[in-house]
Amino acid sequence: MCCLHKALYGLKLAPRASYTRLSQWLLDLGFVASQVDTSLFTFHGDKVHLYILIYVDDLLVTDTHDSFIFSLITKLMTEFSLKDLGALGYFLGIQATRDAHGLHLCQSKNILDILHRARMVGAKPYSAPCLSGAKLSANTSDHDPLSDAIEYRKIVSALQYCTLSRLDIASTVNQLCQYLHAPTSAHWASANQVLRYLKGTVDHGLYYTHNGLNLQTYSDSDWADDLDDRRSTTRYGVFLGSSLISWSAKKQPMVSQSSTKAEYHALDFAVAELYPLCMILRDLHIPLHSSPIIWCDNINALALDSNLILYFMHG
Known part of the structure; x- marks a missing residue:
């Protein structure tokens, strides 16, 4: 097995070998790998904007013009054994439906x-x-x-x-x-x-439409809400325009001594998520209309964030 020149499908090393082979081919073709998402590859020319998203042996390809997509798929078929399934309809358990206004x-x-x-x-x-x-x-x-x-x-x-x-x-x-x-x-x-x-609510989901390119994040946290270890839970949502693109509900790794500290840690987690999203938008060549905004409903947490002296006093 160690002398094989190709990875056999089903082995633990097969996904890594497949990704290495495909990513190197895309890089040789002129694509650029994203620094924050290893599954994203982009190609930008004068009138061409190609995006490829990789999940093991499944690919999502999109472009500003259909002709470039067909050209890329043709090149992929000459190099790899694959099947073109047409327009996106079902991917990894998620159904995609388009209408005149957006994507559901x-x-x-x-x-x-x-x-x-x-x-x-x-x-x-x-x-x-x-x-x-x-x-x-x-x-x-x-x-x-x-x-x-x-x-x-x-x-x-x-x-x-x-x-x-x-x-x-x-x-x-x-x-x-x-x-x-x-x-x-x-x-x-x-x-x-x-x-x-x-x-x-079987048919409920996410709806994406082009209605603005500004990032807004809403963060919140309870305080010592867990009955067992008294840790708080952070919740945040990131919107691009009016479309929700990222969210999380996660227990904090430490015990917050006040509601202010719990809200401040929630802001910290939201910022940590917001930065890579800005990097991905930059990789996609999507300019934001304004600087990202983070919303918080705790006045003490906002004061703590804007005053370094209060930050060090609170530890």
Whole structure:
């Protein structure tokens, strides 16, 4: 095996070998690799703007003119064994639908598959992904441990993939993922709540349209909301114009001693996400109409961010 000149499909090294071969060919052709996203390659000429996104052995190709796309695909076919599937319609479980105004991304088929797996196709839909004020805990004194934790892990892992196009369930799924090691009946009931919500919103997703090239980020955080370790959870969303392009719901790695510190850490995480997005837009040759803006609703956190003396006083 070590003497092979080509990687066999199915080996652990095959994806890396395939990416190395393809990326080197694209670089020789004049493409430029993105510094912040290794799967993105761009080519810019006088009237040509080509973009290629790589996921293992799947490619997404787009351009400002269809003729250049066909020319590139023809060159790819002469060098690699591949099949042209036409216009983007279904990619990695995400359905793409175009209309006269923009692009709609959803995971209808994936969500229906999850409902079938959980035997909840006939469940009654619910209007929210979680109950108002409900908080999960690892405490098993009031709730019985699940007899089949594997089923819970499979369903929650599938729900985590749904958050690629469903921001509305990201926060709840983030909480469910924290109890994969020892789920209880309360955690399973909360997961069923998410499934019932998805049952009534199967076709919901993301809609992208050209309505402005300005970046705005909204960050927020609770304070010591976790009942077990008292850590806070950061949530933020990044908009390009009115289109949501990035979001996150993640527990902070440290215990914040005040709501100010929790909000300040949320700002820190939002800035860390905003910078690579600006770099990607620069790779795509997309100029922003104005400087990126970050919104925060905590006055003390804003004061801490604008005054270095207060920053060092708070540690």
